[in-house]
Amino acid sequence: MVDFLVFVILPYLALVVAIGGTIWRYASNQFTFSSVSSQFLEGRKLFWGSVPWHYGIIAILIGHGIGIVFPSAIKAFNGVPVRLYILEGTGLALGLLVLAGLVFFLVRRGTDPRVRAVTSRMDLVLLIVLLLQVVTGVTIAILYRWGSAWFASTAAPYFWSLATLSPDLAYMTTLPLLVKIHAVNAFVLVGLFPFTRLVHMVAIPFAYLWRPYQVVMWQRRTQRQ
């Protein structure tokens, strides 16, 4: 019953809340969409938190994504043991990098008086949820080795079953508790998305790459003839 709640109801609920909530927030109060950076108030400690965190987490998320979308490719890649070791080692290193960044974030939030002045309760909640996620992830990488291999035959088909609207619990129920926590916490993070500063992820300005440097706007004619 609990498994059904957290592995069938929760993921769909989280996704609906995330998408609906983000659209609602964007439509009703775009003003709140911001990176809400505190680099201006404190920069030195932020460097050691923000740079490892962001580059690490982007790589890890892409890794998870590839594992879910192309599980067979990962399996084929891991066919040669050396490749498996490299993949696992990289994953663990990235996990530790992200963990270090997160610890810097937490210490900075807790100790710097200026940063504390712009820290909301939700920021702390988010940091703790993220910490739980990273700690479980790193522990899994250490305790249950060759995750890139078993991920492809457990989590990947589970996510596919979710995506095809025919959720199959069997893949998840047999997994160790730590992995379950990692998965459930991930759904919680997705659900929290629109209510936290995470919304800055949907504001990444790729359009800047092909925009002309200068922008001129007219009250009445949007584009000059």
Place this chain on the structure above:
Amino acid sequence: MDVRAQLSTVFHLDKCIGCHTCSIACKNLWTSREGTEYMWWNNVETKPGTGYPTLWEDQEKYHGGWELKGKNLKPRVGRRLGILTSMFYNPYLPSMDDYYEPFTYRYDHLFNAAPGDDQPTARPVSMVSGQYMDIEAGPNWDDDMSGSSVYARNDINLNSLSDQEREWLFRIEQMVFFYVPRICNHCLNPGCLGVCPSGAIYKRGEDGIVLISQEKCRGWRFCVSGCPYKKAYYNWKTGKSEKCILCYPRVETGQAPGCFHSCAGRIRYIGVLLYDADRIEEVATAPEADLVAAQRSLILDPKDPAVIAAAKQNGITEEWIAAAQRSPIYRFVKEWELALPLHPEFRTLPMLFYVPPLSPMTASMKDGKYDLAAEFEDCVQASRAPVKYLASLFAAGNEATIRNVLGKLWAIRNYHRAITVGSNGSAPAEEILGKAGCTAEQARQIARLISIPRFEDRFVLPPYRREQAVQEVVEPLKHRGQTGFGLTAPPRRGP
């Protein structure tokens, strides 16, 4: 020819008394909200000095403005991909300590302190964290060269001087300083705009005012780095950037901006310039020494029939063309060539121009009389502020530009002295005027506009048509939020 109109401004530095009235007017109007306490959209700094934020002119430190790479301009802070990949940590972002930590005093303690042996004092507290703090900087910390051994000596413009000239400058009897009030330059090639990843910053087509949309800004903070004048500020409370808006709600209703209106020294002029937008890139990539002249060439004669026709074709109204024809800015910048842009070498084409200071002047005693009428050729030596220093500020190092302006100002002063208190007639003074490239008629006009301008001579504001004014097309409450004046919803940040 793509004619556009720009609300443009001139500050006459000889008249600035450094009273900060402009700064206070601006502060009261726009930046008294939480998160903006440290911002001074208008600030007045003493030169030589390091300014606000400290050492803002040093682009080795802040990487603002544009640099010429081959024939193309590149934002000094980085190209598009470089900016996008350094968004997690902007390496060139000034920190609050480069400005100052805003403070207030614990006044309530004066009334509520428990009885004791000592007088209660009002200790300073940070307006960010609320904790007690030691005040170590302020927006005009080096006012009137206070702490000159630390601040004025580190003025980056002094690099153009030799060690000996520098020592000379800091001898107490040779000491010289003047004030430079600064607002947003509303540039033609804005550095802040070029590096804004969100596309939140835009230049208004009708009047050239550069604004940041508070809705679209995502707080990536690159405008703060990209503006070489450090006139885009990050609001640490809302997580959005803000900047001078040239008081457009006032300008649209025919009033001069707050800092202009309140200026006690009456140093400020505002009016319309017509310019050729097709040539912006060409001018912004001109060789450094030619930048001032190139920018001048961009400005079009509003009485030229061809310009008028092209302006009308571009939708510029009759009233605006008429205002451009009466513009004090056009006369100062183009006709008389007296006003110069601040640091043109940043290549943003700033549209705020400064008449460099002639005062204080050195003079000698001759036969027991104060001898002002030295040879014209020496007049530039009569300026106590070194020409090289002024050239570093206002002409990208081109000393000839400064010499021309100072020579003209000196000749005009000399001429006016001759016609008001002189006894030898004005003929010799007129001869000097001729050498300075100025006619007697022009000299009288310039003196008039400099010394006794009326309100309507200083502020020649064009009437905005209904379709040009933002207030008519944007919902008022929202519009207040976009100006940074108020917020449609309070920012949710902090405990």
